[in-house]
Amino acid sequence: MHSEPPDDPDTLREKIIGLGETSLHKSYYPELQSRLAELERFRALLDQTHDAIFLIHAETGRLADVNASAGMYLDCSKKELLATPFIKWISPQKKAVFDEFARRSCEQLPASRWTCIASLVSREGRETPVEITVRSVTFGDKQYIVAIARDITDRLQAERELKIKESALESSTNGILITDLAGTIMYANPGFASIFGYERGEMLAGRSLEIFFANPAIGKKVTDLLRKNHAITEETIGVRNGGSPFHIQVSGSVVQNDAGQPLCIMLIVMDITERILIDQLKRETCAQLGKNIEQFAILGDHIRNPLQVIVGYAEMIDDPLAKMILDQSDRIDEIITQLDRGWVESANVRQFLRRHGDDAEPRVETFIQRFSIKDWDS
Structure with missing residues (x-):
């Protein structure tokens, strides 16, 4: 202040070097220390x-x-x-x-x-x-x-793994479908689009799952079961683009996060039309086999009846040729006996097929090999 007397040289010196009561150094030192501490904290944060x-x-x-x-x-x-x-x-x-x-x-x-x-x-x-x-x-x-x-x-590792999984989904020949919990399609792979007659899977986004079933109630049943956290496998009739029906198998489950909360529904769809036709052909073949077995049994009886008459007359003839007739009659009887065995085995195979289905095929192959054409050469 101009009204105050000027400081003497010693007092002024003490203020400058920080020894005086109103030292400039003492006034700014706490703030400087605070700023330095703040910088040190920030530096430690960057290093961590x-x-x-x-x-x-x-x-x-x-x-x-x-x-x-x-x-x-x-x-x-x-x-x-x-x-x-x-x-x-x-x-x-x-x-x-x-x-x-x-x-x-x-x-x-x-x-x-x-x-x-x-x-x-x-x-x-x-x-x-x-x-x-x-x-x-x-x-x-x-x-x-x-x-x-x-x-x-x-x-990058997670992205590589995700690309591998995406490639697997894209290249699968089975139809793979991802929907939200209400059954609205979020993703369909090319396999699904091909099975149902669409050019691209992207065309199906936003559509309802129910439109791909001949009976829409089946689609609703699938989503209802899955929302209750049940894994499902159903064989039913699907509808291709254009309206043609075909046989499909649908299996699916609910995708959950780490906390167990449902995120979406994943379905795998297979065209099983060929399998259904083969099963039908097997049933028809089995039925025809039963008819053939009955014919074998009847033919065996029909052959034995006249053969017994021939044997009876041959035994009554006093001629060297009668022995040849009896020998050949015995051979015919042996052949009929083999046919009888084949009839019994065929009946057993037929019953086995009915009980075991496709698992019986190796056994049937063995049966066919045992009774090959060479067994009937005589």
């Missing part, structure tokens, strides 16, 4: 983050500062990193891109932000795939580039 952070001189491309994670990625100390240009640690495929961005930053273009996928190459040659976000900033009269690199190894 898993992302690697690089501060780059835009003009020279050299590193001005890095956090602790950067050294971990590159197997280098902070001192070693600050003695190198940032471009040294970028994979060769992306070096030219970073050079161009640095050049444009030196031209003092407005602050911009850019993200790319690259690899950081450590001193030992170990590559780490990262997503790098780059931004130009200005501190005072100097321009810098801030690069934040995030390890995406797990993400």
Whole structure:
């Protein structure tokens, strides 16, 4: 204050060096300490983050500062990193891109932000795939580039696995359908589109599941069962694009998240028309086999009756040829006996087929081999 007497030289000296009661140094020191503590906390936070952070001189491309994670990625100390240009640690495929961005930053273009996928190459040659976000900033009269690199190894692995699963769904010959919990189609693979006569699976998105069944009530039954967390397998009649019916088998379940909450419905649809026709043919063949077995039994009796008459007359004839007649009659009787055995075995096979269906086919093959044509040559 002008009204106050001026300080003597000793008092003024004490204020300047911080010894006086109203020292300038004492006035600003607490605030300075607070700011330094805040900077230390911020620095510790940056060092704890898993992302690697690089501060780059835009003009020279050299590193001005890095956090602790950067050294971990590159197997280098902070001192070693600050003695190198940032471009040294970028994979060769992306070096030219970073050079161009640095050049444009030196031209003092407005602050911009850019993200790319690259690899950081450590001193030992170990590559780490990262997503790098780059931004130009200005501190005072100097321009810098801030690069934040995030390890995406797990993400890339998950994406590869997802692509494999997507490829499996796309290439499956079975129809695969994903719907919401109400039965509205979210995804249909090419196999499903082909089975139901559509050009592309995308054409089916948003449609109701029920339109693909000859009886729409079946579609509602499927979604109702699945919403109650029941896995289902149903054989029913489907409807192709254009209205033609065909036999299908539908199996499905509800997809749940880690917490057990339902997310969507997944169905697998197979065209079983050919199998149904084969089953029908088997039933008809089995029925025909039964008729043939009955005919074999009747024919055996019809042959034996006249054969007995021939044998009776031959035994009454006193002639050398009678013995030949009796010998041939015995051979005929043996053949009829073999036919009888075949009839019994055929009846057993028929019953076995009825009980065991397709599982009996190897046994039937053995039976056919046993009674081949050579058995009837005589």
